[in-house]
Amino acid sequence: MRELLVVSKDDLTDDIARFLSENGWSLCYARSPETASKLADERKVLVGVVLFPTSRDTRLSAQLQQTVAELPQVKWIAALTEQMLSEREIKHFVAEHLYDFHVYPLEGERLTTVLGHAYGMARLERELAHHQEIKVPSRFGLVGESPQMRHLYRMLQRAAESDVSVLITGPTGTGKELAARAIHDHSERADGPYVAINCAAIPPSLLQSELFGHEKGSFTSANARKSGYIQSAAGGTLFLDEIGDMPMESQATLLRFLEDKIVTPIGSTRGKHIDVRILASTNVDLEGAIQNKRFRADLYYRLAFLTVETPALSERGKDIELLARHFLDEVTRDAGTRQLKIGQDALATLLSYAWPGNVRELRSVIFQAALSCEGLTIQASDLKIQGHPRGPYGAHGGHGRDAPEKHNGASAGHYVIGTLKSAREESEKRNLEYALERNACNITRTAQDLGVSRMTLYRLMAKHGVERSAIESSN
Structure with missing residues (x-):
């Protein structure tokens, strides 16, 4: 028997239910989104029927739409009225x-035919999904295809082809450390050692x-001779993470090494020439640090x-979705979780x-959601993120150079954040x-700009409730 999930306030009529049963369908009913999700997971449902009320019931209709949207892995057939089909939202x-979809009254033979087609398509898609891994576009071990990432790839290629010092x-x-590793792995020093040191994690x-x-x-605790990180990286690459936190005294010594490539251990009078490439990274404004006498300009x-x-x-737009899929594949592989999908409401939350x-942070959010999700689809409620909504002018909602001071009577980026749902909407x-x-x-250009159909x-x-005429008149 093939499982058929029926989402409705009322059961199917006896004759329709009997016809479906005689044609190989086992019916299970759900009255709420939660029950529908649970049944879909437990019984591995591929096909569902959603019965909209014949009388106008806005609240019930919205609940039924929510149920369908939250179970995209199910092929849905809806029964509704002619009047409902005249509504734009529907x-x-x-x-x-x-x-x-079917317009009331339901016909058993036609419904059975459509359900059979839907079931066949669902089985085919599930088999393909099982045997084919989704390919997420990546280069240099980094995921993304946005203009910002394409520019980064070009710069990494340029850095890999040279042997000069690079500041990331x-x-x-x-992903500054990933970028440093990519430069090393694609350079002529790839066969040499790669040594990374976090300047902020070591006491000055x-x-x-x-x-x-x-x-x-x-010195007091120097009980044995020790080679430093620079010597350990000889013939390869030394990556100095968070270079902006390096003490001024160490900056002076590092500068001398960069000038002559000679290492003199503390307590020694004899130096040794070391062939090593230096990559460094920082999230600090080094030019500002130079002005404040916290970083050497010559270094x-x-x-x-x-x-x-x-x-x-x-800044990376739809790369967020690519990365989310990539991390979902990662947690599935590493933690052995079941195959999951990201629901549309969750995706909207991630993008906003x-x-x-x-x-x-995105990696952490996806891992937590995958491990705590009860169904087969990650929903917005599974994402442990709050606040920090993106405004229409960038990540911080209206602080860009070209952002107008007000938008629809509100200061852009300074609106009160209520619940996660209201903030997202x-x-x-x-x-x-x-x-x-x-x-x-x-419409065409706007859809392309937003990355939607x-x-x-x-x-x-x-x-x-956004009308083109209202926006055109406001301009």
Whole structure:
């Protein structure tokens, strides 16, 4: 028997239920989204029927739409009235979420035929998904295809083809260490050692010893001779993470090494020439640190023969979805979780969030959601993120150079954040309105700008009550 999930306030009529049973369908009923999700998971349902009320019931209709949207792995057939099909919101819902629909009254033979087609397609898709791994576009071990990432790839290629010192800049959590590793792995030094040291994690009093080594007895706790990190990286690459936190005394010693490539351990009078390439990273504004006398200008110029910047996640658009899928595959592989999907409401939340912790935060959010999710689809409620919605002018909602001071009577980026759902919807509406303004209300260009289909754009406009005429008149 094939499982059929029926989502409805009432059961199917006896004759329709009997006809379906005689044609190989086992019916299970759900009265709520929670029950539907549980049954879909437990019985591995591939096909479902959702019965909309014949009398107008806005609340019930919205609940049924929510149920369907939260179970995209199920092929849905809906039963509704002619009047409902005249409503724009329902039209968008039908086009985006349903495999097929029927207008009341239901006909057993026609319904059975459509269910059979839907079941066949669902089985085929599930088999393909089982045997084919989704390929997430990546280069240099980094995931993303946004313009910002394509620029980063070009800079990494340029850095890999040279042997000069490179300064990697960017906010915390954007993958600066991954970028450094990519430069090494694609350079002529790839067969040599790669040594990474976090300058912020080592006490200032020990940093010089860690970098340059020391002789036995050169200071109180020096019980044996020790080679430093620079010597350990000979013939390869030394990566100095968070160079902006290096003490001024150590900066002077590092500068001398960069000038002559000679290491003199603490307590020694004899130096040794070391062939090593230096890569450094920082999330600190080094030019500002130079002005404040916290970083040496001459060291900055020695390090920054070539500068590579890793972009903030909030600037990377649809890369957020690619990364989320990548991390979901990772947690499935490493933690042995079941195969999961990311629901549309969860994806909207991910895309509307500002990601102050960047890629590192996204990875953590996806791992936690995958491990705590009860169904087969990650929902917005599974994402442990709050606040920091993206405004229509960038990650912080209205602080860009070209951002107008007000938008729809509110200071952009300074609205009160209530629940996660309300914050997400407010951010989604603001992004939608600004995209329409930016594209002079051209639907095709706006849809391309937002990375959605024209149908989805119309659905979002209907959802938020956004009218082109109102935006055009405000301009």
